[in-house]
Amino acid sequence: DGGITQSPKYLFRKEGQNVTLSCEQNLNHDAMYWYRQDPGQGLRLIYYSQIVNDFQKGDIAEGYSVSREKKESFPLTVTSAQKNPTAFYLCASSRTADNSPLHFGNGTRLTVT
């Protein structure tokens, strides 16, 4: 079955460490996205990529970095520069970068202490 796989589901890190969240899709979608979800808030866009080897900052990109070397993969690195990294992170993809519905992974809950 096609879908989006995020790993791991739970991640714990010490403050000051970089951490990379994995996102893989086998839907053959062109566009991929990273969102952050905090309690009581909607999803906020961190980064997006419309095609391979290209990505753009979203609303809250500071302290994060991404790469898109393969169509299927869009890993997100949470760097030590991110001041409040503890959150639920959701990866999504869409067939194209226009208004195609988003398909989401199960998310990674990151806790930094």
Added chain:
Amino acid sequence: AQKVTQAQTEISVVEKEDVTLDCVYETRDTTYYLFWYKQPPSGELVFLIRRNSFDEQNEISGRYSWNFQKSTSSFNFTITASQVVDSAVYFCALSDVYNNNDMRFGAGTRLTVKP
């Protein structure tokens, strides 16, 4: 700027009750898309519906129905005869016609359906 407001933070109903989730949006665009997503406890958001701003017809899909009213900038979602499996967080979202990267989500409404 685009904005989506879901004023109801949490709703609790008893099974078989009907429930309406409100969504009010703001946009300067004349053409846009509206979405509803469901987030069950497993975490992933599941797409429910997409509505073009030119299409104001209400839509029904089984126990789900959506009421789009451009005059009041609302896109409300009604679940008829709610079931325990409907318990989830529901998000309304608004996007530009051309770019998903400009999609704006509401804060979500947590629906709890009690047996």
